[in-house]
Amino acid sequence: MEPIIKIQNIVKSFGRDELKIDVLKGISLTINKGDFVALMGKSGAGKSTLFYQMSLLDRQTSGEVFIFDQPTDVLTEEDRVSFRLQHLGYIFQDYALVPELSAEENVMLPLMMLGYEEPEAQMIARRTLDKFGLEGKYTNRPNQLSGGQQQRVSIARAVAKGPEVLFADEPTANLDGASSDEVIDVLRALNSEGQTILMVTHEQDYAKYCNRVFWMEDGLITKE
Ligand SMILES: Nc1ncnc2c1ncn2[C@@H]1O[C@H](COP(=O)(O)OP(=O)(O)O)[C@@H](O)[C@H]1O
Numbered sequence: 035m036e037p038i039i040k041i042q043n044i045v046k047s048f049g050r051d052e053l054k055i056d057v058l059k060g061i062s063l064t065i066n067k068g069d070f071v072a073l074m075g076k077s078g079a080g081k082s083t084l085f086y087q088m089s090l091l092d093r094q095t096s097g098e099v100f101i102f103d104q105p106t107d108v109l110t111e112e113d114r115v116s117f118r119l120q121h122l123g124y125i126f127q128d129y130a131l132v133p134e135l136s137a138e139e140n141v142m143l144p145l146m147m148l149g150y151e152e153p154e155a156q157m158i159a160r161r162t163l164d165k166f167g168l169e170g171k172y173t174n175r176p177n178q179l180s181g182g183q184q185q186r187v188s189i190a191r192a193v194a195k196g197p198e199v200l201f202a203d204e205p206t207a208n209l210d211g212a213s214s215d216e217v218i219d220v221l222r223a224l225n226s227e228g229q230t231i232l233m234v235t236h237e238q239d240y241a242k243y244c245n246r247v248f249w250m251e252d253g254l255i256t257k258e
């Protein structure tokens with residue numbers, strides 16, 4: 035097994051003095067290449083906060099995050115941004131698409147930021163949208179797509195550049211059952227191609243597709 039993210043004794047606190055709260059209370063775990071991980075637990079347990087630390091969207095109060103065996107606390111803010119752009123994909127429950135841009139333009143955005151020429155970015159974007167059943171929707175803006183389609187565009191945007199790890203924070207929380215199943219099918223297909231995926235979910239039905247399930251309670255992993 036090839037470790038891809040290793041975290042050691044991660045603590046994240048907000049506020050100071052008597053207002054200080056420890057949202058993460060010392061979490062250690064290792065994610066291996068090809069894992070499909072479910073992170074479960076009640077609302078407020080700290081799941082999103084844990085994802086933010088593991089994906090370098092935020093900086094832990096103490097403890098260490100290693101990605102590809104490299105310590106990340108030595109990276110500057112600028113290095114972290116470019117590292118995320120190159121190596122990590124992230125999807126949110128509200129899709130976070132740019133409303134003024136078409137589906138294909140949304141997917142092209144990170145590719146252009148990585149320096150791809152426009153025709154190549156467009157070709158990759160369309161190929162990725164096709165793969166997720168969105169042929170014919172290239173020029174639709176987000177408000178001209180269903181929730182499930184929007185989430186598949188956001189997955190296309192996250193994976194078009196071939197990230198080593200995909201984070202999905204409650205990707206089906208806003209979707210009906212049928213659209214949720216479509217989104218989970220896309221994630222399962224990606225994982226079967228080798229994509230490492232970490233997903234927060236409340237659905238036991240979806241966790242059963244994962245090879246590892248972590249349970250989180252009050253800032254700690256209480257069970258794997
Ligand atoms: N920026 C912040 N400042 C203060 N408290 C925060 C902040 N972000 C999250 N929290 C608190 O941390 C706890 C865990 O939040 P979160 O990670 O979003 O939980 P989950 O994703 O499991 O629902 C909550 O009590 C929340 O209020």
Ligand SMILES: [Mg+2]
Nearest residue numbers: 081082083203
């Ligand atoms: Mg959350």
